[in-house]
Structures are given as structure tokens and as C-alpha cells.
Amino acid sequence: MAMKRGATAALWLVAAVAGMLLHADAQTLVYKYYAQKCPAAESIVFDEVQKAWNADRSMPASLLRLHFHDCFVNGCDGSVLLEASDGQAEKNAQPNLSLRGYDVVDRVKARLEATCKQTVSCADILAYAARDSVRVMTGGYKYEVPGGRPDGTVSRASMTGDLPPPKQRNVDQLARYFTSKGLTVDDMVVLSGAHTLGVARCGTFGYRLTSDGDKGMDAAFRNALRKQCNYNSNNVAALDAGSEYGFDTSYYANVLANRTVLESDAALNSPRTLARVTQLRGNQALFTSSFAAAMVKMGGLRGGYAGKVRDNCRRVRT
Structure with missing residues (x-):
């Protein structure tokens, strides 16, 4: 979705205000969240993760990392998937330039939209895909992941300072990145x-x-x-x-x-x-x-810019 830079800034401002009003504290994640509203949701995610793994044995690691980088920036809200017209979304920040797996998420989302339109959030797709990455790598180990994460509406490169840096030898300083998130x-x-x-x-x-x-x-x-x-x-x-x-x-x-x-x-x-x-x-x-x-605990990290389920994981619904 093409927008002028000024319009983009206005969208971030509106979204930020809305986020303050829609802080996710009131919503609790639920196991089998899509059992009634989209019964095929988790099986579709697993099927695409398995296909991706068959094509590229390194993809599970990338999907795990994608979920981790999403959750550590304003909670698990799928904001790492968003794109900005000024090229300054989370994915454009230096720590995220090597992230992969966006195409896998796009394929999952396309199938889910065809099956259950605007029902399964991009944030939940990331959480399920991370779980299923472990599942394919272990030959079947599956743990339950609750759903119900709202998709975020804000994604800025300047917000990625919460990501733990790889150049950190001091374990106490490294731990602060985690304890600050609960x-x-x-x-x-x-x-x-x-x-x-x-x-x-x-x-x-x-x-x-x-x-x-x-x-x-x-x-x-x-x-x-x-x-x-x-x-x-x-x-x-x-x-x-x-x-x-x-x-x-x-x-x-x-x-x-x-x-x-x-x-x-x-x-x-x-x-x-x-x-x-x-x-x-x-x-x-x-x-x-x-x-x-x-992973379930980290997957429960919540942000303050919750919006509607996105029909395209790369853009905010308007």
C-alpha cells in the first residue's frame, strides 16, 4: 500500500493513540483459540512449515528467530512483518536485516485468508510457526500454544533497541534484556x-x-x-x-x-x-x-498497539 511519508507518519500517530486505548491487558490468550472459528488454522500453519523445511533445512531456525525478534519489540504482535513506505519499519533495523521466513508467513496467510477470512492474526501465525519449527526438527515433538494475539499497528526501526545484542559477554547485562520483559x-x-x-x-x-x-x-x-x-x-x-x-x-x-x-x-x-x-x-x-x-511464556508478551487481524501481514488494515 503506497502512501506519502506524511500520511505514513499520521498513520503511526493515530495507531499509537489507538494502541494506548487498546492495550492488550484485557485479553487473555486461549488454547485451541481457533477450534471453532477456524478449525484448520494450526494444521495449515504446520503444513506450510513442513513444506518450507523440506525445501530448506535452515528455515526452522529462521522462523524461530522471526518470532523471537517480533516478541522482544513491543510484544508478540506481528509488527516485525510490517513494511513502511519510508523504509524504517522494524524489519529495516540493523539487527533484523538478516531475518528470513517472510515468504513462508505470506503463504500461510494466503491460505488462511482463503479459508477463514480476517480471522487468524499474523502474530498467531508467527507463534504457531515457531512451535512447528521445533516439531519438524524433532520429528514430532509438539507443545500447545495459546492463540488470540492481536496484530500490531506500529513498526519502527527505532523501537528495536530491546533486542538482546550478540556482542554481550556480561551475563548480568544480557539478563536485563529478558528481565525487563518479565x-x-x-x-x-x-x-x-x-x-x-x-x-x-x-x-x-x-x-x-x-x-x-x-x-x-x-x-x-x-x-x-x-x-x-x-x-x-x-x-x-x-x-x-x-x-x-x-x-x-x-x-x-x-x-x-x-x-x-x-x-x-x-x-x-x-x-x-x-x-x-x-x-x-x-x-x-x-x-x-x-x-x-x-516459548509459551515469551509468546505471551504483549504490546500497547493492538489492532485488527490483518488480511496482509505486511501492511496495516485501514
Whole structure:
């Protein structure tokens, strides 16, 4: 939807005022939310996630990340999917430039609109898609996710300062990004386990490879990464070395062995979080159940700019 810049600004202002009046506190998320109004909703989401996984084994990691980045900016409202005519929506912010999966959401939304018009929110699609990403990667592990999230109406790049930065070694400072949202340090440790999937561009962590003085990385692992990156910031390395396509606990083993590419992951090898990391290492059942609970908790983060269910996840309904 094309709009002049002034009109866009006016829309944000109106939406912001409306958001203050429509703060989501009054609405509670409900399990089986679409059982009556759109019975096929969750199965349609799963079907498209499975198709995406069959075509690209890295897509589940991208869908998990998309949901996480959405929830940490003004709550889980689908605002990360919105586009702005001035190119300054959330997705245009530096931390979000590498996000993927928008096309998967578009396909899900198109099918849902054909089946149950303006019924299933984009925010709920993200939550279900994240759950189903775990489901396809584990061969069937499914946890229940409540629905009823209203779609947001505001998306600005300037609002993404709440996203935890990958360049953060201090676990206490890292934890503040989570506790400020009502999550706990334990939630942080468990949700970080999503890094058992996916990759990071060498440009994100290359500064850690320039000196042998970084005590947060195993020396042999650093040398291997140097060869893998080969001075090319666009090369990639697995977040969970040796298991980037397995939803397993090897991520925590790598944290303890100082074999993580991101400083925010290395930070978990700290006295404050060491016991929980050690507990999760090698205990798949505990990890999956803890991860499910933390994802449901994070998926309940609410924002203050709630609007109507969008018929197109990339734009606000008018």
C-alpha cells in the first residue's frame, strides 16, 4: 500500500493513540483459540512449515528467530512483518536485516485468508510457526500454544533497541534484556537453546577471531572458524558447531567447552547460569519441555498497539 511519508507518519500517530486505548491487558490468550472459528488454522500453519523445511533445512531456525525478534519489540504482535513506505519499519533495523521466513508467513496467510477470512492474526501465525519449527526438527515433538494475539499497528526501526545484542559477554547485562520483559534468567538460558539451530554470518563475530586473547573461545575452535570465514564477512558458521540441523542439547555442551561463535552465548558459561547450562546438557527431555514452557511464556508478551487481524501481514488494515 503506497502512501506519502506524511500520511505514513499520521498513520503511526493515530495507531499509537489507538494502541494506548487498546492495550492488550484485557485479553487473555486461549488454547485451541481457533477450534471453532477456524478449525484448520494450526494444521495449515504446520503444513506450510513442513513444506518450507523440506525445501530448506535452515528455515526452522529462521522462523524461530522471526518470532523471537517480533516478541522482544513491543510484544508478540506481528509488527516485525510490517513494511513502511519510508523504509524504517522494524524489519529495516540493523539487527533484523538478516531475518528470513517472510515468504513462508505470506503463504500461510494466503491460505488462511482463503479459508477463514480476517480471522487468524499474523502474530498467531508467527507463534504457531515457531512451535512447528521445533516439531519438524524433532520429528514430532509438539507443545500447545495459546492463540488470540492481536496484530500490531506500529513498526519502527527505532523501537528495536530491546533486542538482546550478540556482542554481550556480561551475563548480568544480557539478563536485563529478558528481565525487563518479565522473563527470568532461566528463561534466557533456555530460550538461548534455540541457537542449537541456524548459522551466523562471519561479519557478526569476526572481531572475536582477530586476537588470541579472547578467553571466551577455545583456541582450536577459533582457528577452525578463521579458516571457515577466510576473511569473508558473508561466509557463515553454525551457531551450534557440529549440529546446526539438530534440535538437541549439544548447544549447551558447546557453551561449556567455549565453542560458541557469539559472545551472548559465551556469556552463559558464567557462575550465574553455569548450573542450569550443565543441567540441560545431555538431557533432551528436560531441554524440550523447558524450551516449550519458555516459548509459551515469551509468546505471551504483549504490546500497547493492538489492532485488527490483518488480511496482509505486511501492511496495516485501514
